[in-house]
Amino acid sequence: MRGPDGIAAQAQTPGGDQQAAFQAYLQDFRSRALAQGVTARTLDTVLPTLTYSQRVVDLDQSQPGGSPTSPASAIPSFAPYRAKHVSDALIAKGRAAYAAQRYRLQKIEAETGVPESIMVAIWGQETSYGGYTGNFDLANSLATLAFEGRRRALFEGELTATLKLIDRGIPRSQLKGSWAGATGYPQFLPSMYLRLGRDGDGDGKADIWTNPADALASIGNYFVNAGWRRGEPWAVPASVPPSLDRDSIATRMNSPRCPRVHARHSRWLTMREWRARGVVQLSGPAVADDELATLLEPDGPGNTAYLTFGNYRAILDYNCSNFYALSVGLLSDAVSN
Ligand SMILES: [Ca+2]
Numbered sequence: 243m244r245g246p247d248g249i250a251a252q253a254q255t256p257g258g259d260q261q262a263a264f265q266a267y268l269q270d271f272r273s274r275a276l277a278q279g280v281t282a283r284t285l286d287t288v289l290p291t292l293t294y295s296q297r298v299v300d301l302d303q304s305q306p307g308g309s310p311t312s313p314a315s316a317i318p319s320f321a322p323y324r325a326k327h328v329s330d331a332l333i334a335k336g337r338a339a340y341a342a343q344r345y346r347l348q349k350i351e352a353e354t355g356v357p358e359s360i361m362v363a364i365w366g367q368e369t370s371y372g373g374y375t376g377n378f379d380l381a382n383s384l385a386t387l388a389f390e391g392r393r394r395a396l397f398e399g400e401l402t403a404t405l406k407l408i409d410r411g412i413p414r415s416q417l418k419g420s421w422a423g424a425t426g427y428p429q430f431l432p433s434m435y436l437r438l439g440r441d442g443d444g445d446g447k448a449d450i451w452t453n454p455a456d457a458l459a460s461i462g463n464y465f466v467n468a469g470w471r472r473g474e475p476w477a478v479p480a481s482v483p484p485s486l487d488r489d490s491i492a493t494r495m496n497s498p499r500c501p502r503v504h505a506r507h508s509r510w511l512t513m514r515e516w517r518a519r520g521v522v523q524l525s526g527p528a529v530a531d532d533e534l535a536t537l538l539e540p541d542g543p544g545n546t547a548y549l550t551f552g553n554y555r556a557i558l559d560y561n562c563s564n565f566y567a568l569s570v571g572l573l574s575d576a577v578s579n
Pocket residue numbers: 441442443444445446447448449453456
């Protein structure tokens with residue numbers, strides 16, 4: 243990650259012109275937000291408090307996706323990532339969270355088909371089970387990013403959604419999160435909360451900021467929406483024979499969404515076809531012969547490989563990174579064992 247002393251930080255000093263342009267943008271935005279159904283009362287309360295945040299812009303521009311110079315070949319090893327994200331401490335805290343929420347989780351799994359441990363693992367990966375959820379004021383960050391304009395449609399939509407949450411009575415002091423607008427235990431974007439937030443404890447409110455049951459129910463609902471298939475695993479570890487002809491299993495698909503992540507997987511073959519090629523499941527649940535899987539070798543040939551199923555894509559939908567999806571799955575397996 244580039245430091246805040248990079249070129250971008252020097253090019254845009256938040257002087258008077260910048261703040262004036264930001265205020266002009268907010269005036270334009272106000273009419274669009276009214277048309278979207280945000281109340282004038284909320285707009286009149288929130289908009290005058292917003293200021294352009296150079297820090298948020300610097301963080302946005304230091305993202306890998308924001309720099310066209312990051313080399314595609316520089317894929318780090320999964321092992322150190324795994325050590326950090328599927329640590330003994332996260333597993334132990336996950337088991338405690340799993341036990342504490344069990345009675346609610348069982349109900350959510352029965353309703354959604356999403357495994358209890360997958361919901362817990364997302365909570366663990368996103369915020370260390372609620373330990374850290376971010377301190378950026380959502381309205382201020384999202385207004386800044388919308389004004390900056392690199393992804394205005396996305397961030398203006400999220401700013402509008404944040405104001406709708408305030409309209410619903412959620413206090414602004416609670417609407418904090420990452421610099422990019424992810425909020426609460428599951429790190430939902432505000433629009434995602436409006437669409438997929440769920441009440442998990444029956445009080446009629448979906449409080450993903452302080453209530454684990456509501457956060458877990460909302461995560462479960464997210465996975466239903468992302469196409470999670472009940473009773474099917476996410477992936478299983480596999481051994482790969484040195485003789486495997488990798489050209490013959492190369493994918494020919496070009497995914498429209500995060501193509502680099504999907505390009506690291508083989509094409510889809512059935513478990514029967516994998517076995518015929520000498521790729522053998524090492525552990526995990528029994529998988530039907532005609533189940534389709536892709537082969538992922540996160541650290542290349544000779545290291546641990548995974549046969550990944552349709553449900554792996556639902557985890558990628560939450561956060562499109564192979565290391566993230568593997569960590570969620572492995573933490574889930576560890577928590578439920
Ligand atoms: Ca609730």
